[in-house]
Amino acid sequence: MFFENIKEAITSIFSNKMRSLLTMLGIIIGISSVIIITTIGGSIQSTLTATLNSMGGNTVSTYVEARYPENEEDWETWVYPTLEADDYVTQEMIDGLIEAYPDEVKGVAASSYLGSGQVKDVADSDNYANVNLNGVTPEMLEYMKLELYAGRNLTDADNVGQKKVCLIADTMAERYFNGENPIGEKLSVTTSDGNIFDLVVVGVYEYNQALFGKVDTSIPEKDRVTEMMIPIQTSFKLQGTEQTGYEYFNILLTPLADVEQATLDITAYFEEVYADNEDFHIYAYNMQSDMGMINTVINVITLAVSGIAAISLIVGGVGVMNIMLVSITERTREIGVRMALGAKRKTIRQQFVIEAIMLCLIGGTIGILLGIGIGALLGQVAGFVIQNMYSEYANYIIMEVHPSGMAITLSLFFSMLTGVFFGYYPANKAAKMEVIDALRYE
Amino acid sequence: MSEPVIRMEKIVKTYYQGKPNELEILHGIDLVVNQGEFVSIVGESGSGKSTLMNIIGVLDRQTSGNYYLEGQDVNSMTDEVRSAVRNQRIGFVFQNFNLLPRANALKNVMVPLMYGQTRVKTQKERAMEMLAMVGMEERAMHRPNELSGGQKQRVAIARAMINDPAIILADEPTGALDSKTGHMVMDLFHKLHEEQGKTIVLITHSQELAAETQRIVTILDGEIVAERGGEH
Numbered sequence: 001m002f003f004e005n006i007k008e009a010i011t012s013i014f015s016n017k018m019r020s021l022l023t024m025l026g027i028i029i030g031i032s033s034v035i036i037i038t039t040i041g042g043s044i045q046s047t048l049t050a051t052l053n054s055m056g057g058n059t060v061s062t063y064v065e066a067r068y069p070e071n072e073e074d075w076e077t078w079v080y081p082t083l084e085a086d087d088y089v090t091q092e093m094i095d096g097l098i099e100a101y102p103d104e105v106k107g108v109a110a111s112s113y114l115g116s117g118q119v120k121d122v123a124d125s126d127n128y129a130n131v132n133l134n135g136v137t138p139e140m141l142e143y144m145k146l147e148l149y150a151g152r153n154l155t156d157a158d159n160v161g162q163k164k165v166c167l168i169a170d171t172m173a174e175r176y177f178n179g180e181n182p183i184g185e186k187l188s189v190t191t192s193d194g195n196i197f198d199l200v201v202v203g204v205y206e207y208n209q210a211l212f213g214k215v216d217t218s219i220p221e222k223d224r225v226t227e228m229m230i231p232i233q234t235s236f237k238l239q240g241t242e243q244t245g246y247e248y249f250n251i252l253l254t255p256l257a258d259v260e261q262a263t264l265d266i267t268a269y270f271e272e273v274y275a276d277n278e279d280f281h282i283y284a285y286n287m288q289s290d291m292g293m294i295n296t297v298i299n300v301i302t303l304a305v306s307g308i309a310a311i312s313l314i315v316g317g318v319g320v321m322n323i324m325l326v327s328i329t330e331r332t333r334e335i336g337v338r339m340a341l342g343a344k345r346k347t348i349r350q351q352f353v354i355e356a357i358m359l360c361l362i363g364g365t366i367g368i369l370l371g372i373g374i375g376a377l378l379g380q381v382a383g384f385v386i387q388n389m390y391s392e393y394a395n396y397i398i399m400e401v402h403p404s405g406m407a408i409t410l411s412l413f414f415s416m417l418t419g420v421f422f423g424y425y426p427a428n429k430a431a432k433m434e435v436i437d438a439l440r441y442e
Numbered sequence: 443m444s445e446p447v448i449r450m451e452k453i454v455k456t457y458y459q460g461k462p463n464e465l466e467i468l469h470g471i472d473l474v475v476n477q478g479e480f481v482s483i484v485g486e487s488g489s490g491k492s493t494l495m496n497i498i499g500v501l502d503r504q505t506s507g508n509y510y511l512e513g514q515d516v517n518s519m520t521d522e523v524r525s526a527v528r529n530q531r532i533g534f535v536f537q538n539f540n541l542l543p544r545a546n547a548l549k550n551v552m553v554p555l556m557y558g559q560t561r562v563k564t565q566k567e568r569a570m571e572m573l574a575m576v577g578m579e580e581r582a583m584h585r586p587n588e589l590s591g592g593q594k595q596r597v598a599i600a601r602a603m604i605n606d607p608a609i610i611l612a613d614e615p616t617g618a619l620d621s622k623t624g625h626m627v628m629d630l631f632h633k634l635h636e637e638q639g640k641t642i643v644l645i646t647h648s649q650e651l652a653a654e655t656q657r658i659v660t661i662l663d664g665e666i667v668a669e670r671g672g673e674h
Contacts, residue, residue: 011544333540338557339525340534341529341534342525342528342557342558343525344521344522344525345521345522345525436496436501439501
């Protein structure tokens, strides 16, 4: 019976296409507006989240900070303490942190600048490459969102063994090695202060405009500076310093970690480790807290505008009710015949409620599809505009335009509810007809 | 003798009861129709025959008196049970066919099954059987507006027969047809009566049509004024 009613309803709706479409218009406009607005709101939000994440959202920035005096009067005599070798955060501390919070902490991205230098080709004095030497932990590549182009990344073993290995940029590799495979080749780097380091290339990373800026074409290609990465411990050794730990570094979190909680855990962990250090402690913070506020603002705006759009759903519902009343009057005879043939009142009521629901659901579905389409289009346009305005950050701005599943589900639910609410009164009117009056209706 | 299909005792129908324009249409009708009878109720328009038909067809309630359909007191039934009685025990054939315009012949014949308890699987077969009985199986997929008047009425008869009702109640079934097709429809009723032993109540204003039936009940001004044939 129920299934038959649905079929009947669809037949009835399609036998009056124009009228049905006009009736649905209110629902279509209401639903599509809600979908468009939630799509755009959601896209802005996820774009911000993704962009901020790509710039360190899923990391905790951490540094060694002096313990400032607690009392006002102590400030006058206070001098910033000098960082000693044992004030730095060591790899052992990080390993301990990972062991304590394996579900949150993945690793540490730390770097130490060694200086600028020039790679010189012994065989060909015209062939050279300008580089900046950076000591890094293996996680640095992931933190900077750099892709490995060839070879391998630096490893913990490289660090522990203070190996003289390096990663170079693909742009440099291509030019300096003239297209030949650079992996395993030995480079001789002369630093600006006159030291010469011999380094073996183990990997090539892809140059990233967003990180290093657009390629400056005003400088001849061979003079352009690229970043060369060596194990951070190797860098310390080459600098001749006693330092083996990190001062400023970023702690990488697992994808599922709660950034706020992780920040608290990291702070607590280091509070304990540095409990005996009178001069220094560790400060940790994250970008998530700034995003919380932005998200709240966007949510409020989305909700408010959606609410306004939802009003047209009510207007649409009244339209549905109106047309159902007309339809029932037109079909009084039919209702009479159905009753004479044995249709119970509740069956008649069900038939017309289902027809109203179907009308609203079809309208709702059209609205959703329209909303998804227009939302995607607007998202594309917005993405295009942003990419062009901030083209150097192109790789960092991650436009994510997708309709909100929640909004779609709610829209379907509410259009169905509209059908029930505005269809019940006309349907009930039909069900209450006296069979004899309905049958004789002219 | 077994319980008659229709037993009416002192049926009175009053409209606008208690109001200044109170109007008594039926003044105490006594009528018994037995199993297998082909009865016609004849009367001029305004005689009350349509009102009587509505009461027989469980479409309307009498103001007083008793009406037993197959021994059941119809008046005491709830709306819901009366719907089921109409669905299962009465087959209506109307003057203006009253087919559903958007449904084809087959669907129209299936409507009473839809409101009954029949399993969906057997519905189509049964409806086709009925259409074959009235010689309409080849037009099963046609909509009412693609059928002639006679064809429409045959579909309507197939629809009336589908739940194997206790009575076929035909209200001026030939009224909208020319005399030739009207005769064809009447022949169909005779066939149902003779071959299947159906109880048929024919409401008409036409003496000629009534003459074809076994028994004629003439109604005038809300009273039965003459009976011819039958066991009375």
